[in-house]
Amino acid sequence: GLDNDxxxxxxxxxxxxxxxxxxxxxxLKDLEALAAAEHASIEPLDxxxxxxxxxxxxxxxxxxxxxxxxxxxxxxxxxxxxxxxDAHETPRLNAPKRLKRxxxx
Numbered sequence: 001g002l003d004n005d006x007x008x009x010x011x012x013x014x015x016x017x018x019x020x021x022x023x024x025x026x027x028l029k030d031l032e033a034l035a036a037a038e039h040a041s042i043e044p045l046d047x048x049x050x051x052x053x054x055x056x057x058x059x060x061x062x063x064x065x066x067x068x069x070x071x072x073x074x075x076x077x078x079x080x081x082x083x084x085x086d087a088h089e090t091p092r093l094n095a096p097k098r099l100k101r102x103x104x105x
Contacts, residue, residue: 004072006049020063024070028052031068049073 012019025031035042035054045051049070056064083091 002076002078004075006070006073007047010047018062020065022053022065022067025066025068028068031066034066045070 007022010022025034031042031052031054034040038054038056040054040056042052042054045053045067049072051067051070054066056066058064082097083089084097085092
């Protein structure tokens with residue numbers, strides 16, 4: 001979930017269960033070839049990153065969406081974890097560990 005893909009997982013309200021899967025085509029040309037082979041239409045993707053989608057249904061009635069042309073998401077920088085001293089190691093020797101103040105109190 002830290003690369004530039006605009007999606008990792010999508011959750012919808014409703015009964016729990018698996019609804020389908022999305023795959024990414026190499027190019028819009030590949031998406032067009034899939035749409036022609038499956039007699040399906042190409043639609044605009046209305047989520048993060050935009051792009052185009054072909055929506056299909058597998059033999060078990062699960063959704064299969066194939067997307068192409070999505071704009072990359074912004075890179076997310078993560079703070080480096082601060083080590084904790086314990087009885088065996090002291091990686092924070094003489095280095096303070098600041099805790100966030102809980103403003104709810």
